[in-house]
Amino acid sequence: MLFNSYEFIFLFLPIAFLGYFMFARKGRELAIAWLVLASLFFYGWWNPAYLLLIVASMLVNFGIGEALSKAHGSTGGSSKLLLTLGVLLNLGVLGYYKYAGFFIENLNAIADVDYHLKTIVLPLAISFFTFQQIAYLVDAYRGITKEYRFSHYALFVTFFPQLIAGPIVHHNEMLPQFARRDAFRASLSNICIGLSIFAIGLFKKAVLADGVAGYGTTIFDSAANGTELAFFEAWGGALAYTMQLYFDFSGYSDMAIGGARIFGIRLPLNFHSPYKATNIVEFWRRWHMTLSRFLRDYLYIPLGGSRRGKIRRYVNLITTMLLGGLWHGAGWTFVIWGALHGSYLIINHAWIHTREALGLSRHAEPSRLAKSLSWLLTFLAVVLGWVFFRASDFDSAMAMLRGMVGINGVALPNALLRHLGEAGDWLTRIGIQAHLGGGSNFIFTYSWVSVLLLIALFAPNTQQILSRFEPALEPYPSNERYQISMGRLSSAMRWAPTAKWAVATGVIAALGVLALSSVSEFLYFQF
Amino acid sequence: MDTPELDFRRFVRLSLATFVGVLLVAASFNYFVDPYDLFGAPRVKGFNALKPTAGKHIRLSKPFMVSRFSPRTVIGGNSRPELGLDPLNACWKQADHPVFNMGIPGADIFMQARMLQHAMAVAPKGDKQIFWGLDFMDFLDRRPEQNDWTSWPRSAHEYEKSLAVTASGQVNEKLPWNRFKKYATTLFSIDALNDSAYTLLSQGNANASTRRRDGFNPARDYIDAVALEGQNVLFRQKNRELANIFARNDLSLFGNGRQWSHEFETVSRTLEYLKKSDTKVTLFINPYHANYLALIALSGRWPEFEQWKHQLQRLANEHGVDLWDFAVFNDYTQESLPVERNSKRTLHWFWEPAHYKAKYGDLMLRQLLGASCPEQDSRTVGIRLTSGNIESHLEHERDAMALYRKLQAESIDRLEAYLPGKAADAKSIRLLSPPPP
Numbered sequence: 007m008l009f010n011s012y013e014f015i016f017l018f019l020p021i022a023f024l025g026y027f028m029f030a031r032k033g034r035e036l037a038i039a040w041l042v043l044a045s046l047f048f049y050g051w052w053n054p055a056y057l058l059l060i061v062a063s064m065l066v067n068f069g070i071g072e073a074l075s076k077a078h079g080s081t082g083g084s085s086k087l088l089l090t091l092g093v094l095l096n097l098g099v100l101g102y103y104k105y106a107g108f109f110i111e112n113l114n115a116i117a118d119v120d121y122h123l124k125t126i127v128l129p130l131a132i133s134f135f136t137f138q139q140i141a142y143l144v145d146a147y148r149g150i151t152k153e154y155r156f157s158h159y160a161l162f163v164t165f166f167p168q169l170i171a172g173p174i175v176h177h178n179e180m181l182p183q184f185a186r187r188d189a190f191r192a193s194l195s196n197i198c199i200g201l202s203i204f205a206i207g208l209f210k211k212a213v214l215a216d217g218v219a220g221y222g223t224t225i226f227d228s229a230a231n232g233t234e235l236a237f238f239e240a241w242g243g244a245l246a247y248t249m250q251l252y253f254d255f256s257g258y259s260d261m262a263i264g265g266a267r268i269f270g271i272r273l274p275l276n277f278h279s280p281y282k283a284t285n286i287v288e289f290w291r292r293w294h295m296t297l298s299r300f301l302r303d304y305l306y307i308p309l310g311g312s313r314r315g316k317i318r319r320y321v322n323l324i325t326t327m328l329l330g331g332l333w334h335g336a337g338w339t340f341v342i343w344g345a346l347h348g349s350y351l352i353i354n355h356a357w358i359h360t361r362e363a364l365g366l367s368r369h370a371e372p373s374r375l376a377k378s379l380s381w382l383l384t385f386l387a388v389v390l391g392w393v394f395f396r397a398s399d400f401d402s403a404m405a406m407l408r409g410m411v412g413i414n415g416v417a418l419p420n421a422l423l424r425h426l427g428e429a430g431d432w433l434t435r436i437g438i439q440a441h442l443g444g445g446s447n448f449i450f451t452y453s454w455v456s457v458l459l460l461i462a463l464f465a466p467n468t469q470q471i472l473s474r475f476e477p478a479l480e481p482y483p484s485n486e487r488y489q490i491s492m493g494r495l496s497s498a499m500r501w502a503p504t505a506k507w508a509v510a511t512g513v514i515a516a517l518g519v520l521a522l523s524s525v526s527e528f529l530y531f532q533f
Numbered sequence: 534m535d536t537p538e539l540d541f542r543r544f545v546r547l548s549l550a551t552f553v554g555v556l557l558v559a560a561s562f563n564y565f566v567d568p569y570d571l572f573g574a575p576r577v578k579g580f581n582a583l584k585p586t587a588g589k590h591i592r593l594s595k596p597f598m599v600s601r602f603s604p605r606t607v608i609g610g611n612s613r614p615e616l617g618l619d620p621l622n623a624c625w626k627q628a629d630h631p632v633f634n635m636g637i638p639g640a641d642i643f644m645q646a647r648m649l650q651h652a653m654a655v656a657p658k659g660d661k662q663i664f665w666g667l668d669f670m671d672f673l674d675r676r677p678e679q680n681d682w683t684s685w686p687r688s689a690h691e692y693e694k695s696l697a698v699t700a701s702g703q704v705n706e707k708l709p710w711n712r713f714k715k716y717a718t719t720l721f722s723i724d725a726l727n728d729s730a731y732t733l734l735s736q737g738n739a740n741a742s743t744r745r746r747d748g749f750n751p752a753r754d755y756i757d758a759v760a761l762e763g764q765n766v767l768f769r770q771k772n773r774e775l776a777n778i779f780a781r782n783d784l785s786l787f788g789n790g791r792q793w794s795h796e797f798e799t800v801s802r803t804l805e806y807l808k809k810s811d812t813k814v815t816l817f818i819n820p821y822h823a824n825y826l827a828l829i830a831l832s833g834r835w836p837e838f839e840q841w842k843h844q845l846q847r848l849a850n851e852h853g854v855d856l857w858d859f860a861v862f863n864d865y866t867q868e869s870l871p872v873e874r875n876s877k878r879t880l881h882w883f884w885e886p887a888h889y890k891a892k893y894g895d896l897m898l899r900q901l902l903g904a905s906c907p908e909q910d911s912r913t914v915g916i917r918l919t920s921g922n923i924e925s926h927l928e929h930e931r932d933a934m935a936l937y938r939k940l941q942a943e944s945i946d947r948l949e950a951y952l953p954g955k956a957a958d959a960k961s962i963r964l965l966s967p968p969p970p
Contacts, residue, residue: 194541194542194545195541197541197545198541198544198545198548201548202548212723213723420762420766421758421761421762424761424762425761502540503540503541503543503544504540504544505543505547507544507548508543508544508545508546508547508548508551509547509548509551511544511548511551511552512547512548512549512550512551512552512554512555513551513552513555515548515552516551516552516553516554516555516556516559517555517723519552519556519721520556520559520721520722520723520726521722521723521724523718523719523721523722523723523724523725524722524724
């Protein structure tokens with residue numbers, strides 16, 4: 007079931023909510039069982055067949071986790087072996103569903119053989135619940151967390167707001183919240199805060215992301231069909247997708263956080279205005295934060311992190327980002343995207359070391375110009391990455407890039423040039439070409455991109471708007487030094503249960519619902 | 534969090550009231566502006582009389598428009614008759630009215646047929662008539678090896694949910710529910726809200742695109758395009774698009790060694806259905822500018838074009854309906870283009886090679902409805918095909934084609950360059966998207 011659907015908003019969510027607090031009066035375990043069943047129904051709505059997989063996965067992981075917890079503290083290598091087995095089992099299932107086709111395809115190409123595999127449909131959310139359960143096993147092994155009730159464990163995995171595409175949560179940040187004394191009492195403040203966050207997310211997804219989506223899709227499809235894109239078309243497509251992805255995924259994350267909050271549960275933050283970042287390290291502290299956290303804690307640090315010298319650190323960084331790229335999808339474009347970001351991070355760290363070696367302080371406040379240039383460089387690097395992330399294959403990505411560097415010339419719609427009159431003639435004289443058709447498309451693309459970029463850069467994010475009410479677990483310690491400043495707007499837009507905010511919330515919720523008539527899936531559901 | 538509970542209660546009440554209020558205001562606005570003419574709200578001059586966004590959802594709204602119109606005469610086909618044949622033309626007899634134009638831009642043959650079937654199902658009882666404009670390109674399709682008309686229809690389409698009858702002629706029992714869903718999703722839609730606002734703001738635009746209540750498209754969106762870019766640009770854009778399609782090897786009229794296709798099966802079944810519902814049908818082949826005809830020849834499809842006319846004539850004969858051919862060479866279809874790229878001179882009879890103007894449609898109606906025209910005119914723009922005249926007619930057209938190639942060598946060179954693999958004329962012009970509509 008999609009968050010941005012009538013059935014979720016008007017049926018599932020109210021029923022799940024009412025049932026939960028109604029059963030809670032009769033007993034906590036009953037309420038938890040209800041929430042697990044509701045979440046499984048939510049998951050099975052797409053394809054009930056996948057329910058078997060997720061339930062089997064939970065049973066096996068719960069069993070291993072229980073054994074690991076019991077063995078914690080005992081000597082001997084059996085728990086390490088069990089952990090390895092558990093992790094491999096999870097990765098094996100993920101590998102089969104997500105990477106088997108990719109592996110065979112590459113094997114055929116390299117070894118000149120012709121193996122066939124029947125089409126394997128990727129079960130929804132498998133990438134997310136696999137990572138979440140691996141983290142649980144590692145935490146159980148380390149003694150950080152333990153769980154002896156299957157229903158509680160199932161709630162940790164399936165809790166519907168975070169089940170499909172995160173935020174990726176830890177067992178020990180979720181379950182203690184359900185154990186609180188007031189956890190099973192409906193709270194009007196939580197409902198208001200939760201619905202407000204949900205409404206902001208719905209607006210971001212259904213109105214903004216879906217609004218700009220078509221402009222990116224058209225151009226990426228043209229690139230895939232072999233059309234030679236001119237400069238402004240290619241940039242329009244890349245920027246439109248850049249905006250779509252951010253508003254889609256951060257909108258989804260807001261809806262997840264808001265949905266959970268209605269039940270009184272706080273989820274970890276997933277986004278903190280990533281496009282405001284002025285360097286790539288900062289970008290990754292703000293983009294898909296729970297994935298970054300997972301990769302850091304369960305891959306980068308176990309690989310040695312930064313503890314074994316600079317070279318080893320760089321190797322660890324690129325390895326982490328390559329695997330992070332591959333996690334998004336079985337395709338070389340995702341590997342290239344990961345490699346690009348790994349390289350960006352290495353360059354960023356090398357730059358910091360160089361500055362330190364030259365005796366330049368890391369702590370001096372950069373000038374406005376330096377900050378703007380840093381932002382521009384970071385943003386361009388991110389957009390370049392998204393081209394590979396979005397393109398259907400390597401050739402399409404290269405077709406986009408050829409357009410973006412101007413190899414196919416710089417062209418504007420003929421109608422626009424004619425509208426511009428003398429200025430249009432001047433543009434033609436300096437070599438701007440004309441293309442037929444696409445005039446209104448051009449105007450809409452750049453209008454959408456400009457407005458969304460301004461929002462992404464200068465508007466406060468959901469966490470900041472709701473900051474008085476702790477919208478998420480562990481609020482991000484906003485570091486103004488590494489972001490483009492947003493000025494006074496942030497302090498002016500602080501949510502409170504006032505008449506002004508009630509009207510604003512009602513309006514954006516209504517606009518979000520009005521945008522549901524053309525339903526589209528969230529981009530991150532494919533990963 | 535020291536906010537009193539009372540504040541939250543007030544917040545809930547106020548935000549809920551705003552939420553419901555905005556939804557109701559949006560739905561009322563969408564209903565009264567009725568940007569797609571879906572609900573049949575009164576058209577008020579200066580408020581919603583013009584429907585500039587109706588074209589975007591015409592497949593959605595025309596079935597509802599025609600249901601309200603209860604026509605006796607229906608014009609069917611794709612965008613060519615939609616903006617070429619005017620239901621208000623003086624040649625229609627009193628008994629022909631009301632006349633509705635059911636042309637749907639971009640409709641394939643099956644959709645055209647289903648729309649006509651629907652129009653007849655909702656028309657009042659008694660004698661009715663249909664004028665169905667056919668297009669060569671609509672009969673070109675990817676041909677699988679097997680007989681693809683044996684399982685007819687191939688599949689159900691989303692738009693068919695709004696039609697009164699199924700392809701086999703049964704009453705569509707789900708229509709009331711589907712209509713309710715369409716109404717609700719349009720009333721509570723942000724896209725419709727945008728389009729309603731745009732509709733309101735466009736009422737002062739003399740050239741705003743629109744659809745009349747009788748389904749006719751007055752082609753006003755061409756006026757700005759022609760004024761701004763010149764008709765030469767429209768011709769080049771469309772010619773290139775046509776050349777790309779005609780050059781595709783995977784498209785053909787019939788499969789290997791066959792003389793039949795899903796499209797012919799569709800026309801045949803529809804004629805059969807219409808015969809049972811007291812409907813007189815007249816088929817006609819849409820006129821094209823000579824550039825279009827030349828592209829058919831230059832891409833090597835002229836024999837297929839003749840074969841198509843032959844088969845249509847046989848089909849018409851079999852079902853006892855008239856077939857007119859307007860896709861011919863004459864002084865009108867050979868009207869010359871403005872040479873200069875941005876010339877303001879416009880053609881009298883055509884918007885671009887594939888779309889004739891309503892003025893040309895008037896000449897066609899004069900012939901189709903000859904006897905009832907108030908002012909008779911001897912000018913002929915087409916011919917009624919019969920088994921007796923088709924051979925000589927096709928030969929005549931073949932000769933006309935040869936003559937055109939000879940006399941218009943320069944145009945022919947330019948058209949040839951559009952065909953993929955030939956030298957492109959695009960020194961600085963590239964095709965990005967198809968022209969309107």
